[in-house]
Amino acid sequence: MKSSRLVSILLLLQTRGRMTAAQLAEELEVSVRTVYRDVEALGAAGVPLYGDAGHAGGYRLLDGYRTRLTGLTADEAEALFLAGVPGPAAQLGLGPVLAAAQLKVRAALPAELRAHADRISGRFHLDAPGWYTDAGADEVPYLPAVADAVWNNRILHIAYRRWREPTDVERRVEPYGLVLKAGRWYVVAAPGPRTFRVDQILGITVCDEVFTRPDGFDLAAHWAAYQRGFHEWLHQDRREAVVRLAPGVTLARATPLDGPAEDDDRTVVRVPIESVEHAHGAFLRLGADIEVLEPPELRERIARTVTELAARYGNPPVHGGD
Template identity: 50%
Template sequence: MRASRLLSLLLLLQNRGRMSAARLAAELGVTPRTVYRDVEALAAAGVPIYAEPGPTGGYQLMEGYRTRLTGLTAGEAESLSLTGIPQPAAELGFGAQLAAAELKLMAALPTPYREASMRIRQRFHLDAPGWYRDPDVVPHLTAAAEALWQDQAVEIRYRRWAPEPGEVTRRLHPLGLVLKAGVWYLIADGIGEPRTYRVASIVDLRPLPETFARPDGFDLAEFWRANVERYERAEIADVAVVRLSPAGLAALPDVLGPKASRLALRTLTPADPDGWQRVTIPLESVGHAAAGLLQLGANAQVLAPAELIAHMTDTIHAMARLYP
């Protein structure tokens, strides 16, 4: 562990130039005192490292010095496909390996390419979650990813929004993980055909001793594309019928998102004498739909299905009791 940290410290100085002990400590996840000891160890090993005093000072390498100890470990190599998405990589347990792999790659690049790479890193950043939304809490994501990587069967306890049953148990063959708008989904086979499970709704996950063979020809990207297309075209069994005021119609894109709202607005009925109109929206789950429609307040009235009406009624009554 310490050898890996010493190499990371050395590569940080090689790639970025002078750095203070505090900055090095933050990058390496250690204390400045540990950085001091590591610098002494590098100097004792013959690395030409020295300290520059003063407010803008720090540690740096002798000009022209470059290490050739840049070989990638297996884990670091596996993490490279996640280079552009550091937060999801960290959620999957690849954070430290990805950081180490990037440092080694930067150190191995010729100077012009390294400078170009740094310019890109300074100018572009991917932030997956939507506005005003925190990423899902996904305590079982790492275990799901490990089972996926090992082609290992799992047993999950899964929380469904449907009233009966509230939780189900499934034995699954994990086929892929997808991050969509800050939400992780597990694609898994187990009950006839691949299905999609929201990772945040997995209550418990237990790896099973047996492994499985992935289906021939299964293409994760193609499966997800078809899944999204099917959802966005509302070609699903569950839909909700909602009556909306003009203000509710105007706010619908904020609740459903631009693309889904455009599809929903194609189902608009003519306005009634009060100016309200009916619209049919895809029903991902009762809870998910209720949370969105409650944002519209008195500008939305659910007409179907009965489960959604009951959920909305219970929630509104519970809210009313808080404001006597």
Template identity: 55%
Template sequence: MRASRLVSILLLLQTRGRMTAQELADTLEVSVRTVYRDMESLGASGVPLYGESGPDGGYRLLEGYRTRLTGLTADEARALFLTGLPAAAEDLGLGAVAAGAQLKLSAALPPEMRERAEQSRQRIYIDIPGWYQDSDETPQLTAVAQAVWTQQQVRIRYERWATPHEVLRTVDPYGVVLKAGRWYLVAGSARGIRTYRVSRITELEPLTETFERPAGFDLAEHWRDYLATFDARRHLGHAVLRLSPTALTDLGQFLEPTAARAAEESAEPPDTDGWTQVTLPVESAERALPALLSLGAEAQVMGPPELRETMRRTLAGMLARYEEDGPMVNSVSSPERPDEVPSGTT
């Protein structure tokens, strides 16, 4: 533990510049007396540090002194934060680089810390995509990431839902985000900051022009703000449903979280049949239809009229199909749920 603590002190002083004994003690969760002893040990081992007294005092490393992690390259330093996400590193074309960075970082650790890092690698694995969902095919992701690193403008051909479905855009790539197994490009454009799903970029042409990132732009903060307003921007309509007690209890299994929460918050007192009327946000009648159909006979669409009519026409068409004479298909048992799939056979 002491050896790892000495490394932590060295890296803290290297990254923060100056720290008091009390600040070091609070960060490392040890006593100030322990910090004093550790500083004596670091000085005795040849680390060029000195202490200053007074209100602006504290411990510092000699100007220009830097410790190196066994020769990390620039690409390996970029890939360090992806060493716990091998699939993401591979997507970005940094799989081998991330492995090399992890190896060098491991070699720089004291033996006890190295052993703990290996235990974590053997015991924790992060699988990003959800069940029954494949990751997107993203042939342009490596080129997108390269443009992000070099701050190089690109011209992209992009397929979108709205018309025209195929558009050309010249953008400044600010960063990429991995969300639920799908990669997104956050980029500046003539229309402001926009988000593009990387799998829908069909062509990418690097341009000679470079760009400057906006002062103070933080990718993580931007993405959080984007998600906070995402539902408000796409949920332009609503649906009024009458739900059975069973549907009301299991709503979260059929609807996305935002819609399920809105339904629970808007629930009226049960009627004489025990059914409850709720209101939930939807994008459009067409987009809401699959989720509403999944509720089956445990739900009844009450409004608005266009959504109710869309549901009625769809159900009438389905009923007509089943009333037609045709071959009967043997029923197939449903597959086991993921949490019920055995890991092996005995």
């Protein structure tokens, strides 16, 4: 629609400065002739817009001119206020900035779009972490420092705790970007690049030395590739377990095994596992809906845990005091 295109031209010139008719036409996917007509319409409406001739010419707005129009559609306004980022923004030290930005955008919205935004934020809230994640359990005291280093291309020296021996190590890293995954922050950093959990950083020194970010590095694409590689690594040794599942219970990557049907409609499947340790915790969460048949060491370990739990909960609790 022409009205939407006029707003787009106005916002493009406001944010980018001088642009040629050809550049505007390419951005808006219209003809140069259409841009000429739209520019004339803006001028007739009183917008202080003028054009410079010549090779370095183009259209621009009068210095200091700003518009309160946002160009947002109802759907775009709703999506903006649906973003569930107050918690992560606060962790990054940007909570007040986000609140101020949303307030300014809301004030600039026409009354109808403002009502849409208020309604969507009052009816939907996004909360990424799982139910059993303690909001204060994973402290990330060094997150603002890491974020600042990411933004300013500063080299970091970190003390880091990893899951294998030696657990506590020191690393010199070049932080490329931060990722929030399921309520947990990760920093992608060279050399490698490798991925570090920010809540596992024990100490940090921000260096005066800066690094050069690789041209073309795409954080989202890197993270997607990292996740694919991680899932492949989980099952690279092809360790498997054979389990019996209650009706309606499913497991990812499970393969049903042929055999006589169970009397209670339970199914027997073969499923890849990362390790006995990992499968022990994962299968226990399913309670009586799963029975491990193989490997023997996993079945025995779960049996010991269940026996200990039965002994603990089979006796009345003992309280201290008189």
